Every structure is written in structure tokens, then in C-alpha cells.
Amino acid sequence: MDYFEVFGLPRSLSLDGASLQKRFYELSRRYHPDGFARASALERQKAEEASAELNDAYRTLRDPVGRTEYLLKLNGFEIGEQRGSDVPPELLEEAFELNMALEELREGGPGAEAAIEEARVKFTAMLDAIDKELDALAAVYDAASAREGLQQVRGLLNRRRYIGNLVSQTAKPAVA
Amino acid sequence: MDQIFDIDFGSHRKTQVIGIDLGTTNSLAAYMDLTGPKVIPGADGANLVPSIVSVTEDGEFVVGNAARRLLIDQPENTVYSVKRLMGRGLADVKDELDLFPFRIAEGSDSVIRLDIGGKTLTPPEVSAQVLLELKRNAEAHLGAPVTQAVITVPAYFNDAQRQATKDAGRIAGLEVLRLVNEPTAASLAYGLDSRRNGIVAVYDLGGGTFDISILRLHDGIFEVLATNGDTHLGGDDIDNKLLKIALEDIATEWSEDLSRNGEAVQLLRRAVIAAKEELSYVPFTHIELEYRGKQYRREITRELFESLIKDIVDRTLAPCRQCIADSGVAVKEIDEVVMVGGSTRIPLVRRAVEAVFLAKPHTELNPDEVVALGAAVQAGILSGSVTGKLLLDVTPLSLGIETMGGVVSKLIHRNSTIPASASENFTNGVDGQTNVLIHVLQGEREMVTDCRSLARFELKDIDPMPAGAARIEVKFLIDANGILSVSARDLRTGREQTVEVKPSYGLTEEQVEAMIRESVDKAEEDFRERQIREARLEADTILAATEKARANDAWFDLSEEDRNAITTAVNHLLLVYHSDDYPLIRAKIGELNDVTIQLAETMMNTAVRSALKGTHI
Numbered sequence: 001m002d003y004f005e006v007f008g009l010p011r012s013l014s015l016d017g018a019s020l021q022k023r024f025y026e027l028s029r030r031y032h033p034d035g036f037a038r039a040s041a042l043e044r045q046k047a048e049e050a051s052a053e054l055n056d057a058y059r060t061l062r063d064p065v066g067r068t069e070y071l072l073k074l075n076g077f078e079i080g081e082q083r084g085s086d087v088p089p090e091l092l093e094e095a096f097e098l099n100m101a102l103e104e105l106r107e108g109g110p111g112a113e114a115a116i117e118e119a120r121v122k123f124t125a126m127l128d129a130i131d132k133e134l135d136a137l138a139a140v141y142d143a144a145s146a147r148e149g150l151q152q153v154r155g156l157l158n159r160r161r162y163i164g165n166l167v168s169q170t171a172k173p174a175v176a
Numbered sequence: 177m178d179q180i181f182d183i184d185f186g187s188h189r190k191t192q193v194i195g196i197d198l199g200t201t202n203s204l205a206a207y208m209d210l211t212g213p214k215v216i217p218g219a220d221g222a223n224l225v226p227s228i229v230s231v232t233e234d235g236e237f238v239v240g241n242a243a244r245r246l247l248i249d250q251p252e253n254t255v256y257s258v259k260r261l262m263g264r265g266l267a268d269v270k271d272e273l274d275l276f277p278f279r280i281a282e283g284s285d286s287v288i289r290l291d292i293g294g295k296t297l298t299p300p301e302v303s304a305q306v307l308l309e310l311k312r313n314a315e316a317h318l319g320a321p322v323t324q325a326v327i328t329v330p331a332y333f334n335d336a337q338r339q340a341t342k343d344a345g346r347i348a349g350l351e352v353l354r355l356v357n358e359p360t361a362a363s364l365a366y367g368l369d370s371r372r373n374g375i376v377a378v379y380d381l382g383g384g385t386f387d388i389s390i391l392r393l394h395d396g397i398f399e400v401l402a403t404n405g406d407t408h409l410g411g412d413d414i415d416n417k418l419l420k421i422a423l424e425d426i427a428t429e430w431s432e433d434l435s436r437n438g439e440a441v442q443l444l445r446r447a448v449i450a451a452k453e454e455l456s457y458v459p460f461t462h463i464e465l466e467y468r469g470k471q472y473r474r475e476i477t478r479e480l481f482e483s484l485i486k487d488i489v490d491r492t493l494a495p496c497r498q499c500i501a502d503s504g505v506a507v508k509e510i511d512e513v514v515m516v517g518g519s520t521r522i523p524l525v526r527r528a529v530e531a532v533f534l535a536k537p538h539t540e541l542n543p544d545e546v547v548a549l550g551a552a553v554q555a556g557i558l559s560g561s562v563t564g565k566l567l568l569d570v571t572p573l574s575l576g577i578e579t580m581g582g583v584v585s586k587l588i589h590r591n592s593t594i595p596a597s598a599s600e601n602f603t604n605g606v607d608g609q610t611n612v613l614i615h616v617l618q619g620e621r622e623m624v625t626d627c628r629s630l631a632r633f634e635l636k637d638i639d640p641m642p643a644g645a646a647r648i649e650v651k652f653l654i655d656a657n658g659i660l661s662v663s664a665r666d667l668r669t670g671r672e673q674t675v676e677v678k679p680s681y682g683l684t685e686e687q688v689e690a691m692i693r694e695s696v697d698k699a700e701e702d703f704r705e706r707q708i709r710e711a712r713l714e715a716d717t718i719l720a721a722t723e724k725a726r727a728n729d730a731w732f733d734l735s736e737e738d739r740n741a742i743t744t745a746v747n748h749l750l751l752v753y754h755s756d757d758y759p760l761i762r763a764k765i766g767e768l769n770d771v772t773i774q775l776a777e778t779m780m781n782t783a784v785r786s787a788l789k790g791t792h793i
Contacts, residue, residue, distance in 0.1 A: 025397050029566055033595065033656045037353055037558035048655050052595035055568075059592055 002074060003057035011145075013068055013138035013153070015061060024058045068134065068157055075147070077154050091159075094119070095166055102169060120170035123163050130160045193324045193353060193559045194314045195361075195551025198303060198341065200259040200384030200410060201518070202544065203227050205310040205325075206552035207318065208561055213365060213552035215545055216310070216317045224544060225313070229305045230254040231293030239309040248446075251277055251438030253293030257412055260384050261288050261299040262344075263337030265681050272408075277438055286681050300344040300683065301691060307348035319707070325350045326555040328547050329658075330385040331357035332405030332572045334618050335630050336681040338659050343688045353558050355657040358382070359389035360400055360569050361550030362516040366541060367393050374511035375401075377499075379529050379537065380547075381492060382517035384410040388496045390503040390510065399568040402502035402591045404495035411452075411519040414485050418448035418476075421484070422463050426472050440467050455481050456521045482524045489528050496532050502591050513537040518544055568593050571654050575630075578615035582624045587652055590620065597653045601667070608640040614650065616660065629680040633662045636674045648673055704758070711761040715753055718768055722746055730778040741771045 004011045007023050029035075031054055036047040060066045098119045105112035134156055141149035194216070195206045202224040205216045215223045220241055230243040231253050238246060247254045257276060261269055266284045273280070281289040281296045289296050307327075314322045327350075329341050338355055345352035356364075359378035367376070372393050380387040387405035391398055422444055423435050434440040447465050454461040460477040500507055513533045519525060520543050529537050556562030570591045576584040577600065587598035602612050612635040619627030638646050647667040654660050664673035683691075722742065725731055731739070745768040752760050 025394065025399075028397070028568060032566055032568070034354075034557055034566060038560070048595045048653065049597070051656070052597040052653055055593040055596050056598075059596075 001053070003060050003070060006054055006057040007061065009061075011071060011074065012142045013071060014135070014142055015067065017062060020058070020062055024054070024062075027054050064131075064134070065157070065160070068138070068153060072150060072154055072157070075150055077150060091162065094122070095162075098123075098166060098169065116170050120167065123167045123170065126163050127160065127167055130156060130163065134160070191320060191323055192314070192318055193326065193555035194310075194322055195548055195553070195555045196307065196310055196325050196327045197358070197361075197548035197551060198259065198306065198327055198329075198344070199227055199547075200257050200382055200412065201227060202383070203306050203310060204545065204548045205314050206545070206548040207314065208552050208556035213549040213556075215548060216314050218309075218313045219316065225306065225309055226256070227259065227303075227306050228254060228256040229258070229292070229302050231295050233293070235293075235295065237305045237308075239305050247442050248439055250293070251442055252279070255290060255292055255302060257384055258290075258299050258302045260408065260412070261290075262303065263299075263334065263340035263682050264288065277441070286679070287683055298683065298691075300340045300688075301347055303341070303344035304347035304691075307344055307350060311348060311350060321704075323349065323351055324353050324555075326354045326356055326551045326558065327352055328358045328361045328551050329355050330380075330382075330405060330407055331359050331387040331389055331403040331569075332385070332407050333357075333658070334407075334573055334628055335658070335660050336628075336679065337407065338657060339679070340682050342657070342659070343683055343691075346688060347691045349692075352657075354554060355659070356551055356554045356567070357387070357389065357400075357403065357569055357572075357658075358385075358547045359387045359403070359516060360391070360398065360567055361548075361554060362514060362541075362546045363389070363391050363393070363398055363550065364553045364565065364567060365546045365550035366514050366538070367398065375503075375505050375509050377496075377510050377513045377533055377535075378516060379492075379496070379513055379520065379533075380405075380516040381519040381525060382410050383519070384408070384412050386410060386492050386495065388492070388499045390499055390505065396564040397566050397568065399593070400570045400591075401504065402499045403570055403572050404499040404502070405572065406491065406495060409488065409491055410517070413488050414452060414519065414522075415445060415449055417484050417488070418452060418463065418481075419445055422448055422465070422472070422474065425474055426465070429472065430470055434467075440465075443467060451476055452481070453521075456523060478523070485522070485524065489522075489525055492525075493528060493532055496529075500532075507532075507534055510535060514541070514546075515539050516541075516543050516546055569656070569658070570594060571596060571658055573618040573628075574620055575652060575654065575660065576617050576619075576627070578617065578624050583622060584617055584619070584624055584627050588654060592654075594654050594658055595656055597651060599649055599651050602635065602646075602648045602650055602664075603644050604638060604641065604646040605643060607643050609643070609646075610638045610640055611636050612638065612648065614662075616652070616662070630660065631680055632678045634676040634678070635664050636676060638666075638673070650675075704756070707758040708756055708761075711758040711765070712753065715749055715761055715765055718765055718772075719746065719749065722768065722772060725772070725775055725779060728779055728782070730775060730782050733778055734775060738771070738774060742768070742775065745771050 007020065031047060031050040033044060033047045033051055036044050060070050101112050101115040101119065105116060134153065137149060137153050137156065141153065192207050197204050204224050206213050207216060217223055218225050218240060222241060225240040226244045228240065228243040228247060230238040230246040230250065232238060243254055247256065255278065260272055261278070265286055266280065266288055269288065279291040281291040283289055287298050289298055290302065311322050325345060327341055327345055329338055341355060342352045359380045362378050362380065363376055373395065374393055376391050376393055378389045378391070385405065385407050386409040387403065389403040390401045392401055427433050434444070444465050447463050451461050451463045455478050460475060463474045463476055465472040510533055513529055513535050515526065515529070515537045526537055553562055553565070554567065557565055571588060571594050572590060574586050574590045575588040576586040579585045587600060588596050604612065614633045614635070616630045616633060617624060617627040618630050621627050635648055638648065648664055649667050650662060650664045652660060652662055662675050664675050665671065666673050749764040749768050752764050
């Protein structure tokens with residue numbers, strides 16, 4: 001059973017969070033091991049497994065990025081491999097600058113903090129833009145389920161991961 | 177055949193599942209009655225059983241308040257705060273050993289062994305004695321054997337610490353139906369009579385551990401969004417600070433180092449705890465010690481106290497902030513903060529919590545009892561007496577496996593709702609390889625050396641084949657107790673694969689079983705005998721009273737029908753009197769009691785009348 005089937009949902013990139021949560025609570029009441037405390041060892045084991053699958057499914061599907069990656073995987077796309085073509089060269093430049101600034105900050109250089117803050121704002125804005133673009137692509141895919149749509153989504157997702165890493169670098173506490 | 181054998185034995189023997197808060201400083205048990213969770217008092221009438229265990233010269237165990245008294249006279253035979261050692265290795269607790277009078281025995285490698293009054297005991301065995309005491313208290317209070325329990329653990333306890341707690345339960349003869357996280361248990365007790373919906377934070381600062389959990393309450397669902405904490409932070413640390421200062425004072429004033437004197441340290445510890453507790457209510461107090469004719473007295477103001485403990489309180493705040501961040505809710509969305517654990521009585525703690533959560537903390541629940549009450553609610557959920565409530569908890573630490581170069585590859589992230597699972601495929605690295613070793617770790621860091629080793633799992637009896645040809649799927653499952661199990665399947669054949677577990681810390685299954693056999697504690701048998709004895713004593717009393725009443729005038733005022741009913745009930749009681757079936761004896765006592773109520777009332781009235789007759793008005 002795939003995660004969408006666990007919830008009785010069609011495979012789609014967009015999901016309504018509130019109704020997913022409602023369904024999750026309903027299914028939790030049905031499968032949680034609490035309801036099987038007095039059942040046989042075998043039934044208890046089955047409840048643990050069913051409940052684990054439900055929780056794994058919810059964790060994956062409620063997160064837009066996790067859900068997208070999962071759907072890509074179901075459609076035979078490799079996830080996680082970094083492809084050069086997905087990361088534009090100008091971003092490499094910016095990433096390099098950021099790393100310089102981080103290095104400087106570690107060595108106590110003046111002005112590095114401002115540069116990092118500037119980078120954080122810039123990359124966060126990029127991330128937001130990508131998320132909006134992903135939403136748009138998701139709507140298109142969900143309407144037609146065309147494989148080419150997923151191809152685009154995958155490219156965008158890789159870019160998102162790259163920028164996401166940059167953002168989390170800027171968020172790291174400056175104290176050693 | 178007589179009707180007395182139509183008794184429903186089951187109804188008398190229905191066992192209660194109790195909830196237990198196994199604390200660092202104090203432990204207590206609770207159960208669900210028809211009106212809600214109730215604390216079970218100890219034999220001495222006190223609700224809290226100090227988590228102190230002493231071994232007497234005859235090798236008998238003394239637990240609780242009685243053991244606390246022995247802490248002064250026989251510190252070398254007595255241990256406390258053993259929870260700090262649960263599921264830990266010797267290297268983990270090196271720092272503690274300076275401050276706690278633990279005497280470590282030989283052979284303390286992956287599990288610590290304590291030398292207590294000539295016995296060598298592991299932390300789960302010591303904790304089992306505390307659990308046994310609670311079990312006995314519950315049996316005396318409920319009048320029935322207790323064999324199943326829900327036990328609480330700090331939310332931030334790792335796999336080994338949880339396993340050790342479960343082992344303690346088993347050694348004490350309790351089937352542990354569930355381990356519940358302490359802050360979550362508190363939220364259950366807290367959210368019980370209120371139909372609350374919203375976001376609640378639970379701040380739990382106990383004797384030795386600190387937890388913070390953030391939950392979403394939604395129509396009876398208690399969903400933990402995130403948890404964080406420190407399993408080595410609590411009231412003990414505050415006591416140790418004060419203790420250190422007092423010892424230094426005394427070293428100067430008396431020119432005497434008392435720090436190696438077990439008796440004096442315990443007396444002084446008691447004095448600083450008293451001062452600490454008073455300072456929650458008064459602006460200043462004294463630490464006082466009288467020892468061998470010498471007197472020590474030092475004033476301590478709340479201001480000084482607060483400056484001393486500030487860094488301890490501050491250490492709880494980083495986990496709070498991390499927990500808020502992980503929960504995905506904004507601080508202003510948190511509706512309420514619930515305070516749990518004795519240390520939350522300290523005003524500085526309350527102020528600090530208020531500052532972080534921007535909400536006035538709830539302190540109306542007894543912070544010492546709320547966890548046990550919540551455990552009783554969970555016991556009620558598991559036994560079916562509480563309906564509509566469901567706890568969805570999370571795993572506090574990420575779970576991963578060792579990969580190339582000593583890097584940890586995370587499989588299940590922290591704050592994942594449990595039960596949770598993950599699968600990973602393994603293959604053979606070289607031709608003909610028949611086993612694969614998987615090193616499982618818990619923690620948030622990247623490198624193996626920075627995470628906590630949990631266990632090594634060995635896949636065995638893999639069919640020999642060329643390198644890379646084997647396809648074995650390993651499934652990691654964290655159950656609702658937060659404890660990991662691992663299973664493996666050969667994907668080519670579909671066969672279950674043998675997995676051998678070597679826990680890094682704690683007892684092996686064989687060791688636990690040996691301890692259970694050893695301690696197969698006569699508790700059950702003792703309980704039965706005591707119940708039979710008490711039932712017969714009660715029967716003696718009512719039979720004697722009935723016999724005496726037969727000579728009273730009132731007896732003849734009864735209808736013949738009533739007299740016959742009483743005679744029949746007496747005979748029925750006599751019939752079962754020598755059996756071992758104490759519920760049956762009690763049932764017959766009850767029946768006799770029912771039919772003699774009228775007689776007793778008539779006698780009472782007669783007595784009153786005759787008494788009045790004698791008085792001159």
C-alpha cells in the first residue's frame with residue numbers, strides 16, 4: 001500500500017492539510033496500539049505495524065516537499081542526486097560568497113554578520129519564490145498527471161534543496 | 177445444589193492496571209476509579225514513596241520513607257536517585273559519582289552494578305524494589321493482585337533508558353503495558369475534565385530530569401508536536417549547588433572536610449533541601465546543621481539562591497526554544513503552559529518559563545502527582561475504561577545507522593509520531609559473505625562518535641552469493657513505548673532473516689529473565705495468604721457479632737423469614753470459611769452483612785431506648 005492509499009487519496013501533489021489531519025486522527029483512533037492492549041500478541045504486532053505505516057504516511061504527505069519527493073519516487077524518479085543543470089551558475093557564485101562570509105565570521109572578521117544576514121534574506125526570498133512556482137506546477141500536474149510536469153518539479157526541487165541548504169547555513173548560530 | 181457456587185469469580189478477580197510515576201526523588205502509583213484518577217496511598221499513609229532503597233544486614237530490602245531514615249544511619253547500605261543510572265554506562269556517569277554516594281561494583285561495563293549493603297545490584301533491580309513497594313501498596317489499597325502497569329519515563333529518555341525501565345517492571349513482576357512520557361501523561365491528567373482544544377506546552381522539571389513537550393489537543397486526541405529535554409538536569413543539581421557551598425562553609429568554619437562523611441552529607445543534604453523548599457515561599461531562610469555538638473547556620477536569601485541556580489534554570493530554556501521551533505507553532509499560538517515536577521515550585525523557574533512562552537504557567541495541579549494521575553488515565557485507556565482519548569507521542573531522538581566513514585545516516589527523525597518505521601536495503605560487500613553487521617545509533621549529530629550507540633544487529637545465515645547480489649530489507653520499528661525493534665527479510669526468497677541483537681547498554685534478555693526467576697517474588701503468594709487471613713478475621717468478627725445478637729431481644733422482634741435468612745447466610749459463610757477462596761469468603765460476609773442490617777438497626781434502637789429509659793430528664 002502506498003502512502004496515498006493509506007489515506008484513501010489519489011496521487012496528487014497538492015493536498016488540503018486540514019482534511020489530511022482530520023483523516024489522520026480518524027485512522028489513528030482505528031489503528032493505534034492502545035486499542036489492542038488486550039488483544040493477542042499477533043494482533044498487537046499488526047496494530048503496531050499498521051499504526052507505524054499510518055504515521056509514516058502522514059509525516060511524508062503533510063510536508064509539501066516530502067510529499068513531492070515521495071510522488072516523484074513512486075513515479076520512478078531518482079531523488080536526492082544533485083544535477084548540475086538544476087543549479088544555475090549565478091547561484092554557485094552566490095553560494096561561494098556566502099561561504100566566504102561564513103568563514104570570515106568564524107574568524108571574527110568585521111562586517112561578516114551583515115553579509116550573512118543579507119545572504120539569508122536573499123536566499124529565503126528565493127526559497128519562497130520556488131515554493132510559489134512549485135505550487136503552480138503542482139496544480140498543473142494534478143490536473144493532467146503528465147510525466148513532463150514531474151520532470152520540471154524534480155528540477156525545481158533539486159534547486160530548492162540547494163538553496164534550502166544555503167539558508168540553513170546562514171541560520172546556524174554564530175557562536176562556536 | 178446450593179446457590180453459593182453460582183458466584184461470578186471473574187468479577188472479584190478483575191485486575192486493575194495501575195499507573196506509576198517512577199521518579200528520581202519520589203515515586204507514586206494511581207488508578208482509575210469511577211470518578212477519575214486517584215493516587216494510591218502508601219502503607220504509612222503518605223502518597224509519595226521516596227525512591228530510596230536500603231538493604232538491611234539480613235539482606236532484606238527496605239524502600240521509601242523507611243529507607244530514607246536509613247540513609248542517615250547506614251548511608252553505605254542505601255541508594256537514591258538511581259534513575260540517573262538507568263540505561264547508562266560507567267563512562268556516562270563519571271561526573272555524577274563525585275556528587276552521589278553510588279558505590280560501583282566490579283564488572284560495570286555496559287551496565288552499571290552497584291554495591292549496596294553487600295549485594296550487587298543493577299539500576300533496574302533497584303528500581304524494581306521501588307516498583308514492588310508501589311505494587312504492594314496498590315494491592316493493599318485495591319484488595320486485589322496487581323500484575324499490569326503503565327510506567328512513565330522522561331520524554332527525553334533514549335532507547336536504553338526506556339528498556340531499563342521496562343526491565344525494572346518485569347523484575348518487579350509487572351507486565352508493563354506501556355511506557356508513557358511524563359509530560360504527555362501530565363497533559364492527559366490536565367486535559368481530562370476539560371474539553372480543551374488548542375496548543376499546550378508541558379514544562380517538566382523533576383528531581384533529576386527535564387522535559388519540555390508541546391502538544392495539540394483536539395477533541396480527545398493528544399498529539400505531541402515536539403519534545404526536547406535533558407535527562408541529567410533537575411532538582412538534584414540545585415541541591416548539589418547548595419550542598420557544595422555549605423560544605424565549603426563548614427570546611428572553613430570547622431576546619432573539617434565533611435564531604436567524605438556519608439552521614440554528615442546526608443544530614444546536610446536534608447538541610448539544604450529544606451531551605452530550598454522554603455525559599456519558594458519566603459524571601460530568606462537558613463541552612464542549619466547540628467553535627468557532633470557543632471552548629472552550622474547560614475542565612476540564604478531568595479536573591480542569592482536565584483543567582484546560584486540561574487545557570488541551571490537557563491539550561492532548560494534552550495531545549496524550550498528548540499522544542500518550539502520543532503513544533504512548527506509560533507510562541508503566540510501556545511495557549512497554555514502546564515508546570516510539572518517539584519522544581520517548578522521555584523519562583524525563578526516560573527518567571528523564566530513565563531518569559532519564554534509569553535503565557536502564565538498553570539500551577540493549580542499538584543506537580544508531584546499529576547504524572548501518576550496521567551499514567552492512570554493511560555492505564556484506563558488501555559484497559560478500555562477510558563474512551564475517546566488517544567495519545568499520539570513522538571520519539572525524542574533521531575535514529576540512524578552507521579555508514580561509511582563513521583557517518584550516521586538518519587532513518588527516523590526526532591519528533592516523528594510513534595509507532596514509526598523505516599526500511600533500508602542491505603547487500604553483501606564481498607563474495608560469499610554470510611552476515612552483515614548493522615550499528616544503530618540515536619542522536620542528532622552527524623558522526624557516530626557524537627551519537628549514542630544503541631545496539632548492533634547482526635544479520636545471520638545469508639546465503640553465500642557474489643558481492644552485491646544479496647538483497648535484504650531491514651525494517652526498523654519504534655513502537656508506542658519508544659523502543660526499537662528490528663526485523664529483516666530476504667527480498668529474493670521472502671524469508672525472514674535471523675537478526676541477533678547486541679545492546680550497547682543495559683541488560684540482555686537472558687539477564688533480565690534470570691533476574692525475574694531470581695526475584696520470582698513470593699509477592700503473589702504472600703498477597704493471597706494475607707487476603708485469606710484477613711477475610712477469615714472479618715468472618716470471625718461478623719459471626720461472633722451475629723451469635724451474640726441471637727441472645728438479644730431484637731432477634732425475637734425479627735420475622736421468622738428474616739431469622740431464617742440470617743441462619744442461612746451464617747451457614748453459607750461457615751461452609752466457605754476454610755476454603756482459600758478469599759473473594760468467595762468476602763462475598764458471603766457481604767451477604768450476611770446485608771441480611772443482618774435490619775437486626776443491627778433494631779438492636780441499636782433498643783439500646784438507645786433502654787439508654788434513654790435509664791436517664792432522668
